[in-house]
Amino acid sequence: MSKIALVGLGLVGRAWAISFARAGHDVALWDDKPDAADEALRFADEVLPDLAANQLLRDSPAAVRARMRRAATLEEALDGASHVQESTPEEVGVKRHVFARLDALAPTGAVLASSTSAILPSRFTESLPGRARCLVVHPINPPYLIPAVEIVPAPWTDAAVVERTTSFIRSAGHAPIVMKKEIDGFVMNRLQGALIEEAFRLVAEGYASVEDVDIGIRDGLALRWSFIGPFETIDLNAPGGVRDYAKRYQQAYEGIFAASQWRADWSGPVMDTIEAERRRRLPADRLAARQAWRDRRLMALTAHKARAAKEIGD
Structure with a gap:
């Protein structure tokens, strides 16, 4: 070594x-x-x-x-x-x-x-x-x-x-x-940024609460995303694979895209709403303890994924 x-x-x-x-x-x-x-x-x-x-x-x-x-x-x-x-x-x-x-x-x-x-x-x-x-x-x-x-x-x-x-x-x-070449945000922060931007928009416009958005990821999309990515997800979500998925759902996503071409100001009034909801669920003096909890949960998830890969396959 x-x-x-x-x-x-x-x-x-x-x-x-x-x-x-x-x-x-x-x-x-x-x-x-x-x-x-x-x-x-x-x-x-x-x-x-x-x-x-x-x-x-x-x-x-x-x-x-x-x-x-x-x-x-x-x-x-x-x-x-x-x-x-x-x-x-x-x-x-x-x-x-x-x-x-x-x-x-x-x-x-x-x-x-x-x-x-x-x-x-x-x-x-x-x-x-x-x-x-x-x-x-x-x-x-x-x-x-x-x-x-x-x-x-x-x-x-x-x-x-x-x-x-x-x-x-x-x-x-x-x-x-x-990566083949550099770009602002690289890959992970560009993907994460797109998701966070939409989360802010949903709360700013009053469509969903902070916790409802978190549920959508934590108890929804992230369950699949913890072992398959977005392209494999859509490849498996239509009978004919990724091209079939695009034919079925592209028009719906075009409409969503058109409605999402603006930014919520992260330092504006929406932050008051988000911070208040988060501090009700997790007081500031418990942040460090919750971070340690997160890391222990990540350890358990990582261990589970390693076992599952051996028993079920990648």
Whole structure:
């Protein structure tokens, strides 16, 4: 197994540490905040036993934890690394500064990947001498529970780097989404954004409550979407497959599309309605506990999907 350098240890960086160490890699942890590595390791100590209890580790928690090591300096973290995963704040200026340092200090054969969820790789890698080895590798957090990872090349990213990164991410237990070129929002946030926009519109116009919209996804569409995607869903929802579905329902969706060409202002009056409904159902002081509940439910769902894949098939 290879050495992975993690640069930036916030919510995403510390989650990557668990994912890569679980896959058998040695993981070097570095952040410019002195306490960040210790916090990341404490987080791993809390999470790893739960993962083991759900049979989501190949090795013991102690063995996985032993692969995570603090690095005293950025140079130490990068020394001998084959893959560098940057997870610093979502600011273009920060990314440009960090990637300039990574390109100067990392081994020439190392891939330089960013976890950014919103910044195009071309915006912070264009001027780098080693820009051909730079790309985005964006997870849905936490990556140790949600397999999908977006691989987004800049216009100048070497195709061999994309292929190598795809193989690496897949070998680490992830499901890579390999984009052909960059676009704002990548794949996952564009899909999620379309859904959230419609959710806001339905509430803003008084068609449904916040909870009713959540039910529609949680107890409706998401049950299928948890194991098949939208194209497979419609392929299976008409006797003749996807083309048959389009013939049957395109006209209905054309009407829906025409009525959805406006944005609800997320900071406007509709937010008062949404926030009030959410805080009635979940007081602000229970958010952290509910987040922990969500992650435990994700562990259970991930474990179930793994068992079902073995027993029923993918």
